[in-house]
Amino acid sequence: MWVCLSSVFSTFSSFGSLCECIQRQYYYINTTMNWTEAQSYCRETYTDLATINNMNDMNKLMKTVNNTRDVGVWIGLKKSSDYKWKWSLGDPANNTNWSNEQHGNDNCVFMRNGEWHHQNCDQRSKFICYNETSKINIKETSNKTWREAQTFCRQYHTDLTSVRNPNENEKIQTVINDTETSVWIGLFSDLWEWSDKSKSGFRNWKSFEPNNNHDYSEDCTEVRMNEGQWNDAGCHHSLTFVCHEDKLVLIKENLSWMEALIYCRKNHVDLVSVDTAEIEKRLKAVVQHASTAEVWLGLRHSCSVGIWFWVNGEIVCYEKWAEGNETAVENCETVMRSGAVQSKEDHHWISLPETERRNFICMQRM
Structure with a gap:
């Protein structure tokens, strides 16, 4: 739900306004290791082997490595044992609108008359693009395979x-404007997962990859630097690699909310403010490693004004409350309430007394 409050009042000025952009930083390690060794190095020194969420991340990684030769560089994508649904754009694959037909093993999805259907990715169909700048969906009428459409x-x-x-599903069907036409959407399934367990569905494979060629155990992913596209490769090969460091850090120490706030401001920047869907994605990747069922956020309730606010001074727009928790502020004149996020399950926000002791997440310095 999106509900924007007009401002954070001067009542809360003592919390300051320490908003800094949360970004993923890439680090090129010009030492050759096999994939497992590279993963261990990145986890010990940074956050993990590189996760890539979109083309902006991909371009940033290419600039970090700055090598146009035909060489391979490890990233954090590795083959698993289970197929899972993902969106090409990187969104969580939570919403489904399957038709009642028997589903096969085809790994790409087209939409017809508002319903989703499995299809072989090599079939040709019209497709729907999304433009982030204009925030609109565009129907393309040429017939392409799913990969070509992507x-x-x-x-x-x-x-x-x-x-x-469901609302977006209706809007896209309006763009299609035809109950008989089939169009590719960005949903697909594959076996590949990121080392940091993030749910990013972004893939940038070369044509006809991944193909599990040669030794039939090509379970890891390299970026071919001359073209910026990905290839599956044997994990035993020795390559240079890219690590990433998220600007969110989980502190596995149980503190009260105020103690956590002080800790973050002393050692990093602030308790994290989750004011965009992008930060929510990063949060999920970090919070699942917590040792407590809930983890403190920089979310605070004011009894006098009756609102929730972020300690970085940002307005509260992006919300993901567990049912009933947004209004769970009883006895707030005597017990201050602060916000935490569930470390498991649906990662909903929870209202807790500030004296409870939990893990917490800080935003690191740039």
């Missing part, structure tokens, strides 16, 4: 479209 959308728009809720 490449086209990334070149001329942002990506194949995601459908995150």
Whole structure:
């Protein structure tokens, strides 16, 4: 739900306004290791082997490595044992609108008359692109395979479209404007997972990859630096690699909310403010490693004004409350309430007395 409050009042000025952009930093390690060794190095020194969420991340990684030769560089994508659904754009694959037909093993999805259907990715179909700048979906009438459609959308728009809720499903069907036409959307399934357990569905494979060629155990991913596209490779190969460091850090120490706030401001920047869907994605990747069921956020309730606010001074727009918790502020004149996020399950926000002791998440310095 999106509910924007007008401002954070001067009542809370003592919390300051320490807003800094939360970004993922990449670090090129010009030492060759196999994939497992590279993963261990990144986890010990930074956050993990590189996760890539979108083309902006991909371009940033390419600039970090700054090598145009035909060499491979490890990133954090590795083959798993289970197929899982993902959106090309990187959105969580929570919403579904499958038809009642028997589902096969085809790994790409088209939409017809508002319903989703499995299809072989090599079939040709019209498709829907999403443009981040204009915030609109565009129907493309040329017939392409799913991979070709993805490449086209990334070149001329942002990506194949995601459908995150029933309202978006209706809007996209309006764009299609035909109950008989089938169009590719950005949903696909594969076996590949990121080392940091993030849910990013972004993939940038070379044509005809991944193909598990040669030794039939190509379970890890390299970026071919001359073209910036990905190839599956044997994890035993020795390559240079890229680590990433998220600007969110989980502190596995149980403190009260105020103690956590002081700790973050002394050692980093602030308790994290989750004011965009992008930060929410990063949060989920970090919080699942917590040792407590809930983890403190920089979310605070004011009894006098009756609102929740972020300690960085930002307005409260992006909200993901567990049912009933947004109004769970009883006895707030005597017991101050602060916000935490569930470390497991749906990662909903929880209202807790500030004296409870929990893990917490800080925003690191740039």
